[in-house]
Amino acid sequence: MVLLTRKVEFSAAHSYRVPSWDEDKNREVFGLCSNPNGHGHDYLLEVTVKGHLNEKSGIVVNITDVDRVVKGIVLEELDGRFLNREHPFFIEHIPTTENIVAYIWNELKDRFEDCKLHKIILHENPFLLSQKGEGSMIQLTRKYHFSAAHRLHSDQLSDEENKEIFGKCNNPNGHGHNYILEVTVEGEVDPVTGMIINLAELDEIVDQTIIQKFDHKHLNLDTEEFNGLNPTAEVMSIVFWDLLQSRLPNLHKVGLWETAKNYFEYCGPTKE
Structure with a gap:
């Protein structure tokens, strides 16, 4: 198997809040992230796929095909959005780094041809990242x-x-x-x-x-x-x-x- 990693950047806003909780509890659990007006990040997503080398072409998969799949989810659905308010999944699920990486994994895992999704890493900022593999x-x-x-x-x-x-x-x-x-x-x-x-x-x-x-x-x-x-x-x-x-x-x-x-x-x- 050969591994191939592509990176894509996107920007989004979000807020950490449980609607059934009062303001004090939301602030106690989520701190500044509970601001109802939201805050934002420049996210960096690393997508790693794996597959067998094609002896004729010398590649595992065409990078443009990987980009098309990844950007179809990330840029079209997430980039430039307030996730809690504009994305159906995150209206129901708090857009934490963990939930975002889980959502992206589930959306990408069955969409690649000639290769298989191996791992994704989502950097929310230089000091925080979330990762999911095949487990x-x-x-x-x-x-x-x-x-x-x-x-x-x-x-x-x-x-x-x-x-x-x-x-x-x-x-x-x-x-x-x-x-x-x-x-x-x-x-x-x-x-x-x-x-x-x-x-x-x-x-x-x-x-x-x-x-x-x-x-x-x-x-x-x-x-x-x-x-x-x-x-x-x-x-x-x-x-x-x-x-x-x-x-x-x-x-x-x-x-x-x-x-x-x-x-x-x-x-x-x-x-x-």
Whole structure:
């Protein structure tokens, strides 16, 4: 199988509200997103299809055919619309990122010829995305920023071995990064709220569990969690998973950008 991904952008407005709830409850659950006048986003949709290579043409499917199907749904139905007011599905279902990605998946999955829908990712903004593959579950990823220093040094290696393996990163005084932490949860969408998890709750858990503990800290010197550990990005990913798992039972993955070139992720011991 060969995978092919196309991207399409669209803009839309929406509001998160349950009509049967009063204003206080809507604001409690949805925060600023409950504004009845709505707010909007520039969405980025990634559509990945898969298929077998056609030996004569050297392609899996004509990209123009993929564009025709995707744009027929996205641009004609969603682009430039206030979703709650103008789209039949979202008049009945809150247009959360999760509900939008589920709707697009269901509309696209049987419309391709010579290939099959494999995965779609919907970016609502640079810090929030939702994803669906061929399974039934929806994934939601939230991104967080923190800054920290560390020294890469293993007590199980000699000083010479540490210098050889880690180079400048073995500097005795340490060095630092602007980390981007990605936390992905997975589950069924709540039929009332349209969410896998309340974003305010997720933000609070990550802030208390990770950001407050490690932001603007020297991991080797200031934190109990890395006492005796070499705080590589790989180790950090595992430590963060272990800290979050008890508070996020639907945790699917922890991703960590150490730099723009270095990305690490951990999905837990049962998903390796």
